[in-house]
Amino acid sequence: MTTQPFEHLAPAVREVATQSAQERALHLYRERWVSYEVADVALKQMLRFLELPPNPRPACALLVGPTNNGKSSLLHRLVKSQPWTHSPTGVVAPIVFVEMPSSPTIERFYRGLISTLGAPSPSTWVRTGALETLCLDLLRQIGIKLLVIDEFHNILAGSRSAQLEFLNLLRFLTNRLQLSMVLSGTEHAAHAIRTDPQLENRFKPIVLRRWEPSDESNHLMQGLVSSFPLHRPSLLGEAAVAYILRRTEGTIGEVLDLLRSTAEIAIRTGEECINRRTFELNSYLGPMARRAKLAKL
Incomplete structure (x- = not known):
């Protein structure tokens, strides 16, 4: 067999591996997706919302995890799976x-939603009630079934009264439009939802935890490394995976x-694989090390 x-x-990256070192180094920084079990299950759960009939108490989810742990990437994949069409x-x-x-206010939220929907921005003098009516009309017209709100922990930047307004807004939108909703944010987003027992009961948690040494972690890293156009195979054993998770504090971002910058070193030095030498040449600092460095200023 040849x-x-x-x-x-x-397979998708094999042709890239025939390109110059500069082109291959730049390719490392392209957006990529490597499937893993927790994300696949979460994606199926959220897509399931689209199949459900309208309900006065629609199914909703709260996607929670540490910053830089794949929440936004997962949501973008969800959105791309159901592109907008024209009729x-x-x-x-x-x-x-x-x-x-x-800086959350109801008015800013509605204006952001109107902009996302591609509608002309109303004049600054238009009141919140009119913005609300416009948003409801637009959402009905496009046949929305799922509203996804990222960075939901930003709600805590507002006053307590503003937070309560937003929680009431969530209840209003889900009830009035009978649509499902996914909120995404750090663990602080969960704290905000817990202040309203009714919403806490409605928004079922989907948790993206920090990565720890496991078969799933091994699979994830091998998947990432196989997407890098290196000429030699990078064999990451259990010790290497544990080292990577310890150095990065276990978030997928x-x-x-770390793996991207190490792969670039492997390309530029001619090593052409990720190994102990390329790791040692990498000056990458994890979150805690970066904070410690800034603390010395």
């Missing part, structure tokens, strides 16, 4: 994605940063 070149790489009557958008404003 051996194909670069069999250690994912004779206008746009059809089963999923709408919006971010909670960094940090793991990707």
